[in-house]
Amino acid sequence: MLSRSCFRPIWGAKQQLKVSGPKSLHCIEDADDFRFPSLLEQLQLPAKRQLLLVPSRSRILETEATQSENLPVKPWAERLNDVGQKFRLPRSVQAIYLRPLRRKAEYGLPVCDLQLRSYSVRNLEFFADFAIRAAYYLKLPVSGPVPLPRIVERWTVIRSNFVHKKSQENFERITLRRLIQIKDGHPDTVQIWLAFLRKHAFYGVGMKANVWEFESLDVGKTMDATAEDVEKTLEPYFSQFGQRKDAKIERSISELLRSERFLNSKSPLTQISKCLKTKEVSHKSKVADVHVMLAAVFLWRYVFVYLPNLFLAIPGSRSAITMIANTFKPLIRYLQCQKTGIASSKPIAAVFLPLQSRLFCSSQSTKSSSPQRIIFSGIQPTGIPHLGNYLGALREWVRLQDSATEGSKLFFSVVDLHALTVPQESTRLRQWRKETFATLLAIGLDPSRSTIFYQSAVPAHAELMWILSTVASMGYLSRMTQWKSKLQLPEHTSLEHSSAKSKLRLGLFSYPVLQAADILVHRATHVPVGDDQKQHIEFTRYTANSFNHIYGPLFPAPQALIFSNPAPARRVMSLKDPVQKMSKSDVEQRSRILLTDSPEDIHKKIKLALTDSEPDISYDPIRRPGVSNLIEILSHIDSEKRSCDELAREFKSAGIKALKEHVAKTLSDYLRDIREKYSDIMVKDASYIDRIADIGAQEARANANITMQSVKSALGL
Numbered sequence: 277m278l279s280r281s282c283f284r285p286i287w288g289a290k291q292q293l294k295v296s297g298p299k300s301l302h303c304i305e306d307a308d309d310f311r312f313p314s315l316l317e318q319l320q321l322p323a324k325r326q327l328l329l330v331p332s333r334s335r336i337l338e339t340e341a342t343q344s345e346n347l348p349v350k351p352w353a354e355r356l357n358d359v360g361q362k363f364r365l366p367r368s369v370q371a372i373y374l375r376p377l378r379r380k381a382e383y384g385l386p387v388c389d390l391q392l393r394s395y396s397v398r399n400l401e402f403f404a405d406f407a408i409r410a411a412y413y414l415k416l417p418v419s420g421p422v423p424l425p426r427i428v429e430r431w432t433v434i435r436s437n438f439v440h441k442k443s444q445e446n447f448e449r450i451t452l453r454r455l456i457q458i459k460d461g462h463p464d465t466v467q468i469w470l471a472f473l474r475k476h477a478f479y480g481v482g483m484k485a486n487v488w489e490f491e492s493l494d495v496g497k498t499m500d501a502t503a504e505d506v507e508k509t510l511e512p513y514f515s516q517f518g519q520r521k522d523a524k525i526e527r528s529i530s531e532l533l534r535s536e537r538f539l540n541s542k543s544p545l546t547q548i549s550k551c552l553k554t555k556e557v558s559h560k561s562k563v564a565d566v567h568v569m570l571a572a573v574f575l576w577r578y579v580f581v582y583l584p585n586l587f588l589a590i591p592g593s594r595s596a597i598t599m600i601a602n603t604f605k606p607l608i609r610y611l612q613c614q615k616t617g618i619a620s621s622k623p624i625a626a627v628f629l630p631l632q633s634r635l636f637c638s639s640q641s642t643k644s645s646s647p648q649r650i651i652f653s654g655i656q657p658t659g660i661p662h663l664g665n666y667l668g669a670l671r672e673w674v675r676l677q678d679s680a681t682e683g684s685k686l687f688f689s690v691v692d693l694h695a696l697t698v699p700q701e702s703t704r705l706r707q708w709r710k711e712t713f714a715t716l717l718a719i720g721l722d723p724s725r726s727t728i729f730y731q732s733a734v735p736a737h738a739e740l741m742w743i744l745s746t747v748a749s750m751g752y753l754s755r756m757t758q759w760k761s762k763l764q765l766p767e768h769t770s771l772e773h774s775s776a777k778s779k780l781r782l783g784l785f786s787y788p789v790l791q792a793a794d795i796l797v798h799r800a801t802h803v804p805v806g807d808d809q810k811q812h813i814e815f816t817r818y819t820a821n822s823f824n825h826i827y828g829p830l831f832p833a834p835q836a837l838i839f840s841n842p843a844p845a846r847r848v849m850s851l852k853d854p855v856q857k858m859s860k861s862d863v864e865q866r867s868r869i870l871l872t873d874s875p876e877d878i879h880k881k882i883k884l885a886l887t888d889s890e891p892d893i894s895y896d897p898i899r900r901p902g903v904s905n906l907i908e909i910l911s912h913i914d915s916e917k918r919s920c921d922e923l924a925r926e927f928k929s930a931g932i933k934a935l936k937e938h939v940a941k942t943l944s945d946y947l948r949d950i951r952e953k954y955s956d957i958m959v960k961d962a963s964y965i966d967r968i969a970d971i972g973a974q975e976a977r978a979n980a981n982i983t984m985q986s987v988k989s990a991l992g993l
Contacts, residue, residue: 378408381417381459386488388458388466390473391424393451393482403478404454407469414469416461421454463489648683651676651837652800654691654731657708660954661715662868663943664848664858667912672804674720676837686726687798687976688716693731693738694791697784713965715871718954727979729972731794736980741786741793743987747822748789752815756788792816796831797980804837827990848909851885854901872954875944882906882940887932895924903932910939913946 390407394400404421411418429449436443458466470485477483653673655661661670677686690712695705709730716728731737765779795803795816805813813836820831848858852867862868866881873881887902897904904920907927911920918926927935957964 377412378419379412379415379417381419383460385460385490386457387461387463388470388488389486390456390458390470391484391486392421392454392456393484394480395449395451396480397452399478399480400452400454403481404456406476406478407456407473410472411456411458411469414465416465416469417459418456419459420456422457424453424455426453427451463487648685649681649802650685650687650798650800651680651802651804652687652689652795652798652834653804654689654694654794655712655716656695657690657692657705657712658695658860659708660711660870660872662858662860662870663909664868666719666871666950667848667909668806669804670716670719673716673726676804677721677726680725685798685979687800687979688721688726688728689731689794689976690716690729691731691794694787697781697787710965713969714954714957715950717957717965717968718950719871723968723971727972727975728968729976730969733969733973734797734976734980736797736977736984737790737793739984740797740980740987741790743991744793744796744819744823745786745789747826748786748792748819749822752818753785753788756811756815758784758787758812788812788815789819792819795834796820797983798976799832799979799983800834801832802837803834810836830986830990848912849901849905851881851905854886854905869943871947871950873947873951878944878947879937879940882936882943885936887936891931893924893927893930893932893935895920903935906935906939910935910942913942 392400392404392407394403401421408418408420427450429451431447433445433447434443435445458469461469466487470487473483653669655665655669673686673688680686690709692705692709695708713728713730717723721728791812792815796819803813803816813834817833820833823831850856850858850862850864850867851869852862852864856862858868860868866884869878869881885902885906887906888900890900890903893903893907894900895904895907897908907920907923910923911918914923927938
């Protein structure tokens with residue numbers, strides 16, 4: 277017997293056709309095995325009931341096979357038409373017959389990759405199907421669409437002034453991508469296909485096509501031959517770039533600049549201090565010497581207030597400035613550029629970068645065209661510098677002076693204002709200032725080639741510090757390590773710590789601001805620093821950018837000057853505690869070697885230097901810091917420039933005593949010239965150092981005043 281579930285479709289058909297069906301069905305698996313009348317009598321069914329006879333499975337298959345042989349085979353179109361008229365097939369079944377036709381690639385040569393992007397998968401799949409069908413009818417072999425990785429973008433929008441989790445809203449956007457590839461297609465046909473897709477672009481679907489072009493192997497030769505023709509073709513278009521079509525161009529720029537409008541003293545251009553001055557000679561029709569001065573420091577307010585008056589008669593300010601610069605070139609025999617480091621992304625500044633601040637023209641010989649560098653560095657007056665100061669910084673100052681180009685400027689200062697961050701005795705500080713200044717002269721700094729001065733002799737340093745403190749960040753200063761190391765506090769100490777509140781003073785806390793003012797007041801482009809001063813350079817750059825963002829591009833962003841060949845001593849360790857840096861603050865006098873120590877003092881200090889009990893010599897800064905410190909000192913002063921490993925191998929079997937004697941003798945000979953020159957300077961006339969310092973202070977004040985005038989003008993002071 278069959279269950280009632282087998283007849284549920286029949287009941288459904290009865291309901292759809294709205295015909296009365298049997299109230300009950302009795303199924304017999306094979307009706308041929310019974311006699312029909314006797315069966316009815318045995319079942320004793322009511323008259324209204326009907327009996328459904330179901331043939332066996334084998335007989336059903338035989339019947340279907342017999343019928344299929346007798347019926348004619350219809351084509352697919354008629355069969356689908358019949359099915360469509362009687363039944364509605366599901367979409368999943370219909371999609372089998374709706375797939376677009378494709379053509380297979382014979383050679384597999386890539387011609388075009390079309391990438392489709394959309395936020396909706398429905399739109400993306402629909403347009404991808406449309407593109408594939410279009411390629412088929414254009415006889416282009418196509419493959420795809422290949423799903424590409426999705427692009428997921430997430431962002432958070434703050435909905436309230438109170439920043440917490442409840443006041444923010446998160447968004448996510450997913451970009452779906454499909455790739456369709458065309459292979460073995462003709463390039464012209466591919467362009468027709470792409471044009472058709474652009475014309476019938478679907479809403480919300482973006483397209484990006486990469487088309488390959490194939491040439492012969494010798495195409496490079498033809499490109500070189502046609503480069504000149506292409507340049508000549510484009511030259512007329514670029515010559516008019518940035519100019520209006522209806523503008524009238526002056527015949528001679530020099531005639532325009534010599535006109536009454538620009539030379540009249542009542543003209544607003546006099547604020548740029550006579551932009552053009554000509555020197556009359558026998559041939560008055562030509563300009564003999566052109567002297568151009570474009571303000572003391574080039575500020576953007578000058579560029580956009582005064583310079584538009586200068587080029588008002590010439591349309592297109594950018595092209596006009598370019599034409600003027602090109603006009604001056606053949607008239608200039610000698611060019612001296614005094615760069616301020618001021619640069620900007622604004623269009624007019626890009627043209628004036630070659631002229632940079634001021635132009636002086638004369639008939640002297642041409643100078644070097646290398647870019648100008650302004651170098652600044654300073655040292656605190658703590659007395660006579662020790663060996664670590666010299667190998668780490670002072671020796672590099674002398675190298676900078678010896679290798680400086682003709683247009684470079686070097687400023688070296690005894691930063692006595694920084695020494696006041698810790699209370700000092702006046703008599704001792706005065707003596708330390710003199711000793712430090714004399715040491716700078718003794719190591720080889722030449723006052724005629726470098727500007728050497730006391731920081732306190734240039735008031736602009738302190739004045740600019742106050743101005744920069746208005747844009748400096750308290751949070752940034754609190755994260756600096758200088759004040760923490762001075763107070764001997766842990767690096768994680770904050771301003772809320774009790775020790776910081778009781779010991780910290782404003783002068784020590786704002787120490788980096790004064791250091792930034794020292795650098796920026798001279799518009800320094802490079803600063804030689806050690807490892808422990810890198811964060812101060814970063815703070816200076818941050819402060820300069822903050823000021824420029826508010827008041828305009830005035831200060832350059834200084835760069836840390838790192839020496840690579842030969843490299844300076846990173847750290848010279850203490851002779852008594854080789855894991856600590858050599859310092860003047862150490863109470864143990866034998867822990868450091870001063871530049872003016874006598875040979876006897878040097879031998880005594882090296883002899884008492886802390887080492888270890890191992891008899892041989894090896895270079896291992898972690899396991900043997902004392903011996904390694906002596907080897908490093910010897911490596912920095914070695915005349916043959918041998919490395920630490922080479923020296924360790926040479927003294928491997930000599931013993932520690934022999935190593936100390938060799939280091940002491942070499943160091944004593946190395947410092948002899950500095951020691952003798954220092955003695956000569958100190959025994960000279962007492963006013964000698966003061967005269968040198970006054971000359972350097974005058975040069976430093978003149979250079980700093982240029983910066984302060986520009987700063988005050990930008991601030992409105």
